[in-house]
Amino acid sequence: MRNEEKKPPGSPRSGARELLENLADAGVEVIFGYPGGAVLTIYDALLESPIRHVLPRHEQSAVHAADAYARVSGRIGVCLATSGPGAANMVTGIANAFMDSIPVLIITGQVSTRLLGTDSFQEVDITGITMPITKHNYLVKQTQDIPRIVREAIHIATTGRPGPVLIDLPRDVLDGEMKPEKSVPAELKSYKFFTKGNPGQIKEAAKALMQSKKPVIYAGGGIITSGADDLLRELAEKTGVPVVTTLNGIGSIQARHPNNLGMVGMHGTTTANLAVHECDLLLAIGVRFDDRVTSGLTKRFAPKAQVLHIDIDPAEIGKVLRPRIPIVGDARLVLADLLPLTAACAIEPWMRTLRQWQDEYPLCYEPDGHLNPQLIMETMGEIGGDDAYVVTDVGQHQMWAAQFYPVMQARHFITSAGLGTMGFGLPAAIGAQIARPDALIYLVTGDGSFQMNVQELATLRQYDLPVKIILMNNGVLGMVRQFQQTFYRERYNEIQLTANPDFIALAAAYGIKGLRVTRPAETAPALREAVSVREPVLLDFAISPDEVVLPMIHPGKVITEMLEGGEGDA
Numbered sequence: 001m002r003n004e005e006k007k008p009p010g011s012p013r014s015g016a017r018e019l020l021e022n023l024a025d026a027g028v029e030v031i032f033g034y035p036g037g038a039v040l041t042i043y044d045a046l047l048e049s050p051i052r053h054v055l056p057r058h059e060q061s062a063v064h065a066a067d068a069y070a071r072v073s074g075r076i077g078v079c080l081a082t083s084g085p086g087a088a089n090m091v092t093g094i095a096n097a098f099m100d101s102i103p104v105l106i107i108t109g110q111v112s113t114r115l116l117g118t119d120s121f122q123e124v125d126i127t128g129i130t131m132p133i134t135k136h137n138y139l140v141k142q143t144q145d146i147p148r149i150v151r152e153a154i155h156i157a158t159t160g161r162p163g164p165v166l167i168d169l170p171r172d173v174l175d176g177e178m179k180p181e182k183s184v185p186a187e188l189k190s191y192k193f194f195t196k197g198n199p200g201q202i203k204e205a206a207k208a209l210m211q212s213k214k215p216v217i218y219a220g221g222g223i224i225t226s227g228a229d230d231l232l233r234e235l236a237e238k239t240g241v242p243v244v245t246t247l248n249g250i251g252s253i254q255a256r257h258p259n260n261l262g263m264v265g266m267h268g269t270t271t272a273n274l275a276v277h278e279c280d281l282l283l284a285i286g287v288r289f290d291d292r293v294t295s296g297l298t299k300r301f302a303p304k305a306q307v308l309h310i311d312i313d314p315a316e317i318g319k320v321l322r323p324r325i326p327i328v329g330d331a332r333l334v335l336a337d338l339l340p341l342t343a344a345c346a347i348e349p350w351m352r353t354l355r356q357w358q359d360e361y362p363l364c365y366e367p368d369g370h371l372n373p374q375l376i377m378e379t380m381g382e383i384g385g386d387d388a389y390v391v392t393d394v395g396q397h398q399m400w401a402a403q404f405y406p407v408m409q410a411r412h413f414i415t416s417a418g419l420g421t422m423g424f425g426l427p428a429a430i431g432a433q434i435a436r437p438d439a440l441i442y443l444v445t446g447d448g449s450f451q452m453n454v455q456e457l458a459t460l461r462q463y464d465l466p467v468k469i470i471l472m473n474n475g476v477l478g479m480v481r482q483f484q485q486t487f488y489r490e491r492y493n494e495i496q497l498t499a500n501p502d503f504i505a506l507a508a509a510y511g512i513k514g515l516r517v518t519r520p521a522e523t524a525p526a527l528r529e530a531v532s533v534r535e536p537v538l539l540d541f542a543i544s545p546d547e548v549v550l551p552m553i554h555p556g557k558v559i560t561e562m563l564e565g566g567e568g569d570a
Contacts, residue, residue: 012177015143015169016041019107020049021180022150028078030054030069030434031107032062036082038109038122041174054434054463056427057455059086063093064424064453065431067102068391071414073435074227076103076158083109084122087168088129092421094164095133099418100248101225103162105153106134112172113141127168135163143176148186155186160193161313162225194312197329197337205283205308205325206341212281214304214350215241218264221248221417222286222311228332229410232285233257235335239345242354244272246287247402247417255406261354262363265293266553267399270361273551273559275354276302285310286331289320290418293559300558310334363403371520371543373397373472377404380442380470383527388440389414391432393425393449396478397470399549401444423452426469430456433465440531443469447500448477457510460536468530469538471503474545482548486563487555507538514538 059081066077087108097104111123157165236259244264262269282305294301298321309323317326365374386408392398392415407413416424429443477495504514530537551562
C-alpha cells in the first residue's frame, strides 16, 4: 500500500476503497480511466491501491484501451469514467467490445441516489443507455452491495460468451462506509452457460467430417477467445481439412500454415470464398455468420454444404443460418472431444482443386514504382517477425493488414470487426502495449481514422509506450472513396481530407519522432529505424488515393461474385 495509515482489522472502509480492493483481489492490475467529480472518491483511494492507473485523453479511448488489453492478455480489461458526459463518451467503446465479445468491466460514477431521476448536474441514465450493448449492467444502490456486484460482474464478463459489463456507482454509495466481508465466489442461479458439448452431436459431427469429400473449417474469434488455436491446428493437420478465417479469427491458424486458405468474405481471398461456396461440409467454430461474410444471403452461402456449428452461445445457433448439426459448448472443450474421433480425410482431389485456385487467384499487387500499401504490410512482417502484434483502425488499411500481414499467433491481430469503429486503433495500441510492455506493437491506421482519437499521442508520450504508428496517408477517406468509385459511378462527395495537418510536425509537437516515407525503397530502412528504438515513432507513408482493396464482393452479391482487378466480376 502507498501512503496508507494502518487501520484496525475489520474497521469500516469506503465503498471506493472496497471497490478497488475487490478488483485487486480479482487480479486486476490496470485501470484505464478519466477522473471527474462523481468518481473522486475512487481516485483518492487509488493513491493507496496497488492497481496502476493509465490516463487517456478521452473516455472513449479508455474503453478501447481496456478492450485491446483484454484481447492481448486474455484477461478482463477495466475502465473508469465519471458521470454524465464521461459515461456517455464511453458508449461507442462499449458497443465495440459488445460486438466483438470482449470482456471489459466499465465503471462509471453517478450522481447521489437522492438525486437520481431529477436531471441533476451531470446525470445520465447510463444503465438505460447501455442496456442493449452490455452483457449485463448494475446501478448500485447500497455500499454493502459493492463486493458482491464486483464479483458477479467479473464472472459474467469473463465466462460463457464474454462481453462488457457496466457498474454504475452513485457518489454517496462510493462515499459510504462498510465493514469488509469475506470474499466468496459469485453464484448466479439465473446465469447459465454451456461448456461441454453434447457427446452424441460431437460423434455425429466427426462422422460427417470423415465422410465428406470437400470439407472446410470456418474459424472465428471464438477459437481465439477459448484458447483453442492449438487444437484447431491439430485438427487441420490430423484431418488435412483446409481452414478459412473471419476477420476476428485471424491468428487462429498461422498465416503460413499450408491448410490456411485465408480470410473469407467481402475482402477475403478468392480461394477462401470459392472453397466455402463449393464445399460439401462447413465446420463453423466460434463464428456468427456475419453479413460481411455471407452478404446476408444465407440461402446462397455455402449452398452445397451441410453446416456444423460449434458455439458457446446458444443464441447464435440458428440465428442466421440453421446448421444440420448444432453443438453448444466451449470451442476448446468441444475440439478436445472431437479430435480423438477423427482421422485423415480422403480429400486429395479437393485439395488439388484448392491448390489450383491458389495458383490462379493469389493475393497480389503490381509494384508500379509507387508506394504500395501491400508492400508496407509485407515489409512490416519481415522486420517484425512472428512475435509482433498488429493493431488496426478501420478502413482500407485494416483490410490490407488482414490480407498481407503474416499473423502467426493468436491474440496478435487486434481490430474492430463487428462495429468497425474508426478511432479504435491508437487507444487500442496503447492498451496492447500496456498488456505487453516488451513487445513490438504496430498500429496500422489511416489519416481519417487516426484523427478520430489523435489526442492519444499525449498518452503514448506520457507513458513512453514504444508503439510504431504506420500511417497510411492518402488524403481521403479511402474505403468510402472506394465504395463511391465502385458503386456510385465515381461520384465522390465529402471524402477529401484537404486540411490534413503535417503529421510529422504534429507528432513532434507531442515529442514523438516522425519519419516520412514516399518511395518503396525507403520502406524497409524507415521501419528498421523505427523498430530499433524503444520509443513511439510515427511513420507517415504517402500512398495514392487510387489504391483499392481487392478482391471485393458487392454488397448483396453471392460470395463468388468478386471484383478481382477492378475490371469486373471473377
